[in-house]
């Protein structure tokens with residue numbers, strides 16, 4: 001698990017740790033890690049040109065001390081101070097003593113090999129102010145690699161919100177712990193590759209992170225183990241209510257995702273034309289034209305993709321919601337939920353909602369652009385209001401449960417932004433629910449595998465939704481391989 005903490009937790013942990021250490025120790029640890037990464041990126045230090053952008057807080061102090069280390073190893077280091085009277089005094093003295101120079105001339109950025117962004121870190125408020133924004137823009141237009149100190153300046157460390165101009169880094173060297181703003185867009189796309197420098201904060205951080213990102217080993221651990229005596233019913237039956245005469249393909253894709261999830265059996269409740277199409281592609285599907293409640297027992301339902309929003313669809317949704325098994329609601333199901341059910345899912349069993357930003361905005365009565373700008377806040381809000389586990393799709397996929405836990409998905413590719421991939425995702429998560437995974441795990445594990453399958457399928461070229469289905473087995477295997485082939489408990493004969 002990669003854990004990220006809100007700034008208030010980071011500050012509290014830093015204060016507790018600092019109280020036990022000689023003054024300045026943490027900043028030296030941070031600067032040493034930062035300088036080491038810069039040296040590695042430069043491929044050598046002697047004679048390289050490094051420019052420091054230095055704000056008036058401790059973030060600037062880190063940059064100055066790291067600059068001093070690089071200058072001692074022969075780099076030519078120029079520091080541009082945003083507020084010379086308030087720059088970190090110890091850092092300034094160290095840089096001067098190492099032979100670094102202060103300059104007011106931003107043209108040094110154009111000739112730099114590497115620019116260190118020490119304008120603001122966790123103390124930054126709002127977008128960059130004009131003087132800082134000009135320097136950030138100049139660095140973005142130059143050849144130099146840009147390395148952000150702790151957080152790209154202008155990005156809100158706790159949320160990933162970017163209000164106004166902000167630094168775009170190639171690499172962010174962050175200290176002590178990840179911050180949510182480095183993992184959640186739009187902040188995440190300003191951070192580039194994120195490297196964590198351990199400064200000893202671990203024991204002082206709370207057990208529950210603000211946001212967590214599953215890693216391959218976590219996914220392998222959360223996937224159901226297959227025992228030798230298992231069978232299709234023990235693995236779980238997932239029911240799919242998807243497709244309509246107008247959108248039959250949505251059912252094909254949802255069923256495809258469900259077949260390559262963890263369940264052993266996929267039922268489809270849909271109109272005849274949809275069933276015929278699904279059976280052509282997936283003959284293993286057990287289909288019924290009956291209402292969902294009469295289609296046979298399931299351990300979880302997926303309802304919504306392409307089902308339409310008429311009254312027949314509304315009644316099918318109502319029947320599924322009335323069941324006592326986990327239900328995933330997607331697409332048209334979300335529209336119906338907002339229109340007829342007051343956007344709430346008051347049920348005895350868990351409910352998972354999988355909106356994209358537009359659907360989330362509609363359910364919250366917000367603007368789509370605002371949801372995209374403040375993804376964490378809106379995902380949490382929808383989970384609180386609906387009492388459901390909410391997975392917000394898009395450039396960063398977030399999962400929030402009503403108890404307040406939040407996960408961010410580290411896999412995926414923009415190539416997944418193609419029609420029908422959301423249907424595959426809902427089938428896959430429904431299948432994991434049917435296999436018995438709790439809602440938060442099913443949604444975050446499903447997003448992980450889906451994003452990985454998308455990456456494997458795309459390989460830097462366009463993909464269609466069915467390609468994601470085709471690559472789900474490879475995604476499972478690559479996750480399992482992280483821990484060796486442990487998923488099948490039967491020894492190889």
Ligand SMILES: NC(=O)C1=CN([C@@H]2O[C@H](COP(=O)(O)OP(=O)(O)OC[C@H]3O[C@@H](n4cnc5c(N)ncnc54)[C@H](O)[C@@H]3O)[C@@H](O)[C@H]2O)[C@@H](O)CC1
Pocket residue numbers: 014015018026027028030055056057058059060062119120121122123124125126127128129132149150151154175199
């Ligand atoms: N506290 C600690 O124990 C440690 C802190 N460290 C560093 O200290 C940083 C936090 O330092 P600070 O609390 O001094 O805060 P920052 O240095 O992150 O930011 C505060 C400064 O930035 C200015 N500022 C705020 N918003 C701005 C904006 N939008 N545009 C331009 N300037 C803006 C403020 O006027 C203030 O001078 C961390 O991010 C990290 O880099 C590290 O040295 C590790 C140890």
Ligand SMILES: Nc1ncnc2c1ncn2[C@@H]1O[C@H](COP(=O)(O)OP(=O)(O)O)[C@@H](O)[C@H]1O
Pocket residue numbers: 331356392393394395396397412413414415416417418419420421422423424425450
């Ligand atoms: N820019 C992006 N980066 C990464 N993933 C994306 C991006 N845009 C969309 N996706 C993913 O693609 C899928 C699209 O789902 P959705 O919007 O429901 O489309 P559809 O309804 O056509 O299936 C989701 O898994 C979403 O997270």
Ligand SMILES: [K+]
Pocket residue numbers: 059117118119120121148149150151152153
């Ligand atoms: K910074």
